[in-house]
Amino acid sequence: xxxxxxxxxxxxxxxxxxxxxxxxxxxxxxxxxxxxxxxxxxxxxxxxxxxxxxxxxxxxxxxxxxxxxxxxxxxxxxxxxxxxxxxxxxxxxxxxxxxxxxxxxxxxxxxxxxxxxxxxxxxxxxxxxxxxxxxxxxxxxxxxxxxxxxxxxxxxxxxxxxxxxxxxxxxxxxxxxxxxxxxxxxxxxxxxxxxxxxxxxxxxxxxxxxxxxxxxxxxxxxx
Amino acid sequence: xxxxxxxxxxxxxxxxxxxxxxxxxxxxxxxxxxxxxxxxxxxxxxxxxxxxxxxxxxxxxxxxxxxxxxxxxxxxxxxxxxxxxxxxxxxxxxxxxxxxxxxxxxxxxxxxxxxxxxxxxxxxxxxxxxxxxxxxxxxxxxxxxxxxxxxxxxxxxxxxxxxxxxxxxxxxxxxxxxxxxxxxxxxxxxxxxxxxxxxxxxxxxxxxxxxxxxxxxxxxxxxxxxxxxxxxxxxxxxxxxxxxxxxxxxxxxxxxxxxxxxxxxxxxxxxxxxxxxxxxxxxxxxxxxxxxxxxxxxxxxxxxxxxxxxxxxxxxxxxxxxxxxxxxxxxxxxxxxxxxxxxxxxxxxxxxxxxxxxxxxxxxxxxxxxxxxxxxxxxxxxxxxxxxxxxxxxxxxxxxxxxxxxxxxxxxxxxxxxxxxxxxxxxxxxxxxx
Numbered sequence: 001x002x003x004x005x006x007x008x009x010x011x012x013x014x015x016x017x018x019x020x021x022x023x024x025x026x027x028x029x030x031x032x033x034x035x036x037x038x039x040x041x042x043x044x045x046x047x048x049x050x051x052x053x054x055x056x057x058x059x060x061x062x063x064x065x066x067x068x069x070x071x072x073x074x075x076x077x078x079x080x081x082x083x084x085x086x087x088x089x090x091x092x093x094x095x096x097x098x099x100x101x102x103x104x105x106x107x108x109x110x111x112x113x114x115x116x117x118x119x120x121x122x123x124x125x126x127x128x129x130x131x132x133x134x135x136x137x138x139x140x141x142x143x144x145x146x147x148x149x150x151x152x153x154x155x156x157x158x159x160x161x162x163x164x165x166x167x168x169x170x171x172x173x174x175x176x177x178x179x180x181x182x183x184x185x186x187x188x189x190x191x192x193x194x195x196x197x198x199x200x201x202x203x204x205x206x207x208x209x210x211x212x213x214x215x216x217x218x219x220x221x222x223x
Numbered sequence: 224x225x226x227x228x229x230x231x232x233x234x235x236x237x238x239x240x241x242x243x244x245x246x247x248x249x250x251x252x253x254x255x256x257x258x259x260x261x262x263x264x265x266x267x268x269x270x271x272x273x274x275x276x277x278x279x280x281x282x283x284x285x286x287x288x289x290x291x292x293x294x295x296x297x298x299x300x301x302x303x304x305x306x307x308x309x310x311x312x313x314x315x316x317x318x319x320x321x322x323x324x325x326x327x328x329x330x331x332x333x334x335x336x337x338x339x340x341x342x343x344x345x346x347x348x349x350x351x352x353x354x355x356x357x358x359x360x361x362x363x364x365x366x367x368x369x370x371x372x373x374x375x376x377x378x379x380x381x382x383x384x385x386x387x388x389x390x391x392x393x394x395x396x397x398x399x400x401x402x403x404x405x406x407x408x409x410x411x412x413x414x415x416x417x418x419x420x421x422x423x424x425x426x427x428x429x430x431x432x433x434x435x436x437x438x439x440x441x442x443x444x445x446x447x448x449x450x451x452x453x454x455x456x457x458x459x460x461x462x463x464x465x466x467x468x469x470x471x472x473x474x475x476x477x478x479x480x481x482x483x484x485x486x487x488x489x490x491x492x493x494x495x496x497x498x499x500x501x502x503x504x505x506x507x508x509x510x511x512x513x514x515x516x517x518x519x520x521x522x523x524x525x526x527x528x529x530x531x532x533x534x535x536x537x538x539x540x541x542x543x544x545x546x547x548x549x550x551x552x553x554x555x556x557x558x559x560x561x562x563x564x565x566x567x568x569x570x571x572x573x574x575x576x577x578x579x580x581x582x583x584x585x586x587x588x589x590x591x592x593x594x595x596x597x598x599x600x601x602x603x604x605x606x607x608x609x610x611x612x613x614x615x616x617x618x619x620x621x622x623x624x625x626x627x628x629x630x631x632x633x634x635x636x637x638x639x640x641x642x643x644x645x646x647x648x649x650x651x652x653x654x655x656x657x
Contacts, residue, residue, distance in 0.1 A: 056554050056648035077558050084556020095551050095652065099233075109555040156555070 002065075003164065003196045004030040004053055009062035011048050011219075022048040024219045026062070032163075035190045035197045037207040040216035046200045047168055049216070053198060054166045055083050067163065084112050088157030092169040094149040096141040096156075102128065103137040106155045113160070127155040131185055147178030154185055158195070165189060167199040171206065183209065228568050246537045247577045250631055253530035254581025255588070257523060257627050262589055264519075266420045267501035273358040273414075274421045279321075279460055280357065281467075281494035282423065283314050283453035284328060288443070291487040300489065304328045306449030307438035313473055314453040314494070319466045321456045324357045326350035327437060328452040330426040337390045337401045345386055347403065348426035349437050357456045358424040363387075365397035365412035368431050372411075376433040379411040383427045387413045403430065423454055447486070455494055463496065470494060527631055534635030538570065542643050543654070549643050550651030559644040566640035567633065574631055 011023040023045045030036055038046045051057035052064065055071060064071045067086060074082060088109075096105050106124040115123075128134045131151040141149055150170060157165055167186065171179030183206055190197045199210065207213045215222050270277040286309060287302045289295075305313070310325045317323055330346035355367035360381075368379040380403060387394045387410075390401065394413045401408055408430060419425045432438060441449045457466055470493070478488050492499065492509045503510035542549075549562055557565075646655070 051649045054554065056550075056652070058647070077560075080553065080556050080558045083554065089554050091652070095547065097548050097551060099548075108552065112556040112558070112561065160556075 002029040003032040003034070003067060004028075004198070005063075005065040006049075006053070007063045009049075009052065009064065010060045011045070011052065011057070012060045021219050023052075023059070026219075026221055028214065028221065030196060030198060032196055033190070033194050034212060035187070035210040036199070037210040037213045038198065038200045038216065039202070039204075039207055039213055044216040045219040046216050048219075050166050050168050050198065050200050053164075054087055054089050055079055056089070080112070084109055084160060086162055086164055088160065088162040088165045090150070090153050090157045090165065090167040090170045092172040094141070094146075094153045094173075096149055096152060098141055101138050101140055102133065102144070102152050105141070105152060106159050109156060109160045123159055124155070127159040128152070130158070130189075131155045145178075146174050147181060150174060150178070150182050151185070154182065154189075158189060162195070164196045164198070167197065169200050169202065171201070171203065179203075179206070228565070228572055242537060242540070243573070246534060247573055247580065249530050249533055249537070250574055250577030250635075251580035251584060253526060253631060254578050254627055255584040257526050258581065258585035258623070259588065260522060260526065261623055262585065264501065267422075268498050271418075271421070273360040273417055273424045275359045276357065276456055277497040279457045280423075281320075281455040281457065281463060281496060282500045283310065283455065283470075283494040284500065285452075285491065285493065286447055287489040287491050288447055288481075288486050289489060291482055291485045293487070301443055301448065303443070303448040305451045305453065306441040306443075306446050307432075307451050308441070309447050309449070310451045310453050312477055313470065314455060316473065317455065317466060317469055319457070319462055319469050321458045322353045322356045323456070324351055324353035324454045325432075325451050326354050326423075326454070327432060327450050329450075333404050333428070335386075335390075335401055335403050335428065337399065340390055343386070343389060345427040346425070347428045347430065349432035349435060350429055351432065354429070354454075357454050358421075360417070360424070361415040363394045363413045363415060365410070367412055367429075373431040373433050376431065378406065378408045378434050379431065380408040381412040381414055381429040382410055383414055383416050385416055386427050403428065406434075408434075423452070447488075453494065460496075467494065527627065527634060531631055531634035534570075534631070535639060538566075538636050539639040539642075542566070542639050546643065546646065546651050546654050549646070550648050550653075553648045554652065562644035563637075563640045566643065567636050570636040571629065574629070575625075578625055578627075 006026050006028045009023055009026040009028075010021070013020040013022055026045075026049060028049075038049060040046050048057065052059050053066075055066075066082070069082065071079070071082075097108065100108070103121070103124050106127055107120045110120040110123060125134060125137070128137065131154050133148060133151045133155060136144065136148065136152075141152070144152065150173075154170075157167075165186070170186070171182050174182060186197055186199065187209065189195045197210075199206075201207055268277065274280070284304065285302060286305050287300050289300050305325075307325060314323050315325060327349040330348040332344055333347040334342045335345050335347075336342045352368060352370040352373040360367070363384055365381075367381055368377065371377075372379050380401065382390075382396075382401070384394055387396050390396070391399060396410050396413060399410050401410060417425050417427075437450055441447075455466060457463060471490075474488060474490070481488065490509075495503070495510060499510040499512075502512065502515040552565075553559075553562065643651070
């Protein structure tokens with residue numbers, strides 16, 4: 001049984017002047033525990049695909065099933081709860097909340113669950129320990145390096161124990177050393193904790209380390 | 224979770240101090256204006272010494288009359304204060320109240336002096352003895368003139384503390400002699416200063432009106448108008464309908480006698496409560512409560528709406544700045560309703576801070592700027608209006624301020640909050656509002 005199933009997915013962006021087909025008839029099955037990389041040139045639709053899988057964008061047509069749940073049938077509150085429990089997102093630009101410190105950023109997804117403040121704090125500390133950032137709990141994002149920010153972003157993505165991690169060019173803004181460290185963390189999460197990871201990347205070396213690679217061109221899957 | 228709201232507010236203050244401060248000051252100014260408007264009405268209605276019994280007092284300040292043949296109550300009227308005779312016929316004889324007093328409506332400016340001192344111009348009010356039963360003056364020394372003093376036209380005077388100190392350098396002046404309008408009086412009591420916002424009780428010197436010829440100063444036919452007002456102290460405000468009914472009976476009987484003189488007294492809903500007196504201080508009309516409420520509601524609505532629109536646009540521009548954060552939060556499981564709640568609570572914190580600032584501005588301005596706020600044309604020569612602390616620190620005033628804060632917060636943030644919560648998540652993350 002697939003963890004993520006996309007069938008006949010289309011995404012069209014419409015403005016007054018122009019209509020752009022970002023994705024065309026995408027059919028993709030991702031198994032539980034898989035580490036999938038998505039590659040392709042800029043503008044081929046790989047980030048759009050990831051956003052659709054992450055339920056932060058909606059397809060124009062097609063069917064998306066995640067963990068046996070048909071996403072189209074869910075209301076906003078159900079989708080929000082589903083995102084919170086099942087998915088963890090890692091962005092290329094980290095997107096940490098500047099007004100919060102490290103521990104508060106990581107706790108943020110847990111504030112939308114009914115758990116106590118002390119439990120939230122404990123889980124956040126655990127997540128930060130996994131990524132090697134437990135010594136910077138009270139620092140603000142603007143006091144951290146790029147690699148440290150991305151580690152915190154990974155901690156935020158995994159703190160709620162999601163089954164699926166979606167990473168959109170997680171090493172795109174990092175140097176090779178930091179990039180490798182981040183990749184090691186993602187591989188550890190995949191192999192040791194069995195989480196399904198879908199990663200968009202431009203880096204062939206990183207893609208080779210994953211269990212499968214799919215390639216896109218002009219919105220269509222070519223491999 | 225609650226800390227996150229305060230952290231975001233502090234962060235906004237650091238990142239964008241001008242916008243945040245303008246936002247707070249805008250709300251504070253609105254609260255300040257609303258509170259000044261409320262305060263201007265409250266000082267006319269709320270009890271404070273020596274008018275602590277305002278809730279139990281009815282006022283008979285005026286009389287309107289016309290030809291008996293004129294059936295239009297709005298044209299060809301004669302209006303004014305009561306003559307002593309009219310006041311006694313209509314009010315003094317009432318049986319239901321605890322006390323009834325007849326006194327000079329507005330103080331006169333009069334010259335006084337004492338042996339060896341220069342002439343002083345002061346406000347002088349002429350009253351009967353019941354005046355001191357109805358209004359609760361704070362006597363620093365001595366006491367008021369009694370019923371027998373009044374009946375025997377004893378030339379006694381009660382003076383204010385300021386006058387006592389100006390004339391004698393002390394408040395222990397009972398028995399000392401002063402000259403009021405070239406006539407000698409003996410001081411029988413000294414009272415604390417009275418604010419001229421206590422319109423019925425205010426003066427600086429009080430004397431029995433039986434010691435002058437003010438009662439003879441009448442006009443109109445047949446001597447209906449004069450210089451007097453009446454104050455009626457009820458045992459309880461539940462007695463008001465009974466008192467008014469008794470007054471109406473007397474008024475009808477009085478009107479029947481006036482028919483022979485071709486005069487008709489017009490019912491202007493006298494006697495009036497303190498509230499009715501405040502919304503209709505003049506004698507030529509009835510108090511129109513619904514008109515007052517409509518006007519008041521309109522003024523308050525405008526005072527709320529303008530800053531709400533201003534704040535709404537400021538909230539919208541602030542939202543642009545943290546649209547990405549909204550997107551991130553939603554990506555990690557925040558509901559739309561939670562976004563609405565977050566934005567509303569954040570604005571509530573700002574509004575509460577603004578509310579305190581607005582209240583402080585109001586108190587400072589009311590205390591130091593009372594000349595500007597409370598002076599009315601007809602009392603502008605009667606000293607500086609002062610507002611007692613008990614009126615300024617009225618808990619209802621505070622509650623109203625916070626209620627307005629909350630309404631302002633809702634009005635200014637609800638639409639931008641709704642828009643922000645309905646933006647597509649990926650667009651929000653990329654900072655796009657549409």
